[in-house]
Amino acid sequence: xxxxxxxxxxxxxxxxxxxxxxxxxxxxxxxxxxxxxxxxxxxxxxxxxxxxxxxxxxxxxxxxxxxxxxxxxxxxxxxxxxxxxxxxxxxxxxxxxxxxxxxxxxxxxxxxxxxxxxxxxxxxxxxxxxx
Amino acid sequence: xxxxxxxxxxxxxxxxxxxxxxxxxxxxxxxxxxxxxxxxxxxxxxxxxxxxxxxxxxxxxxxxxxxxxxxxxxxxxxxxxxxxxxxxxxxxxxxxxxxxxxxxxxxxxxxxxxxxxxxxxxxxxxxxxxxxxxxxxxxxxxxxxxxxxxxxxxxxxxxxxxxxxxxxxxxxxxxxxxxxxxxxxxxxxxxxxxxxxxxxxxxxxxxxxxxxxxxxxxxxxxxxxxxxxxxxxxxxxxxxxxxxxxxxxxxxxxxxxxxxxxxxxxxxxxxxxxxxxxxxxxxxxxxxxxxxxxxxxxxxx
Numbered sequence: 001x002x003x004x005x006x007x008x009x010x011x012x013x014x015x016x017x018x019x020x021x022x023x024x025x026x027x028x029x030x031x032x033x034x035x036x037x038x039x040x041x042x043x044x045x046x047x048x049x050x051x052x053x054x055x056x057x058x059x060x061x062x063x064x065x066x067x068x069x070x071x072x073x074x075x076x077x078x079x080x081x082x083x084x085x086x087x088x089x090x091x092x093x094x095x096x097x098x099x100x101x102x103x104x105x106x107x108x109x110x111x112x113x114x115x116x117x118x119x120x121x122x123x124x125x126x127x128x129x130x131x
Numbered sequence: 132x133x134x135x136x137x138x139x140x141x142x143x144x145x146x147x148x149x150x151x152x153x154x155x156x157x158x159x160x161x162x163x164x165x166x167x168x169x170x171x172x173x174x175x176x177x178x179x180x181x182x183x184x185x186x187x188x189x190x191x192x193x194x195x196x197x198x199x200x201x202x203x204x205x206x207x208x209x210x211x212x213x214x215x216x217x218x219x220x221x222x223x224x225x226x227x228x229x230x231x232x233x234x235x236x237x238x239x240x241x242x243x244x245x246x247x248x249x250x251x252x253x254x255x256x257x258x259x260x261x262x263x264x265x266x267x268x269x270x271x272x273x274x275x276x277x278x279x280x281x282x283x284x285x286x287x288x289x290x291x292x293x294x295x296x297x298x299x300x301x302x303x304x305x306x307x308x309x310x311x312x313x314x315x316x317x318x319x320x321x322x323x324x325x326x327x328x329x330x331x332x333x334x335x336x337x338x339x340x341x342x343x344x345x346x347x348x349x350x351x352x353x354x355x356x357x358x359x360x361x362x363x364x365x366x367x368x369x370x371x372x373x374x375x376x377x378x379x380x381x382x383x384x385x386x387x388x389x390x391x392x393x394x395x396x397x398x399x400x401x402x403x404x405x406x407x408x409x410x411x412x413x414x415x416x417x418x419x420x421x422x423x424x425x426x427x428x429x430x431x432x
Binding site for chain 1: 315335356357
């Protein structure tokens, strides 16, 4: 499992780790029941400390995305496509909410924001503000 | 692992270790290190880092306390525990007129698990020439030899005192790679004394802060970087004391401060009605400086 970690980000290493593993699970790159790298193996491979990987795995376990099996390591929890989609939708709207609030605070109306949102989704269409 | 040492015992245990000098008191120090863990040992010069490592190695005899390596007391009369330790420090008893290879052959006799193939492979990775006389090695070359000698018997505990001083960035990276490999089986641990935390900001699990001979704090590295913040905000009135926040600076209505508990400081500032609160994360080096400064309190203004 290849992960891209950087020290130049504002995001802590453990959340960079959990975010990237979560994305692989929700996008189906990691299949239900698939085993995850051992904590030590991933620590060495990603060049982070053991506690950092532990923390990322614990967060994913708490979210119900992975399960620990005693003595066997961590596995992708079989949660089904519907639940994965639901979780991805929830996470997306949680991430969007503060952006929308900030936009409003800076004087954007909802229609403008919606136009910008569509332009971001499809940068090739000339519908947006930029030509 | 050597016989008689215990697999699940802490790789290092110091209990009530103290040592009195005319101008300095070490301890009492209590410190434990579990297998698989990396503990960074930081503190200003003279805080007692080296004395602690030397006490563990039996180079300094503490006045009080017990030191155990993998469950065995570090008794210099019964030195079998030394099979489980590798040490890199300023004092290295290598023979200056001998070559690197001759020194390694000599060290080999003292360690049952010494692996000559591994030693030579490490020397090659670090770019250390076996045929060179130790007296002719640069500071970096001596540091490389110390690392090879400390790792060649695959000890369970590695004590490193500023091991990368004098090494160029490429060799430093190689050393870190070797340390990650060393840790991989989960049975070995590293106590890494340094004042350049950025070197091991990713390797270290925990950080112990040493000041005036005492361990003043020990924290999980991620807990520190998650909690500490540098905050900037606008506030017109006189700013009241904000808990543990420190290093307050002000220019007109603009303020800046550093806090060990970002979320509660931000909550307090919101309560006060501060505006445009911005928070930035701090590097582990910046956080260490703040923690080590705590002892030398100057008026914060």
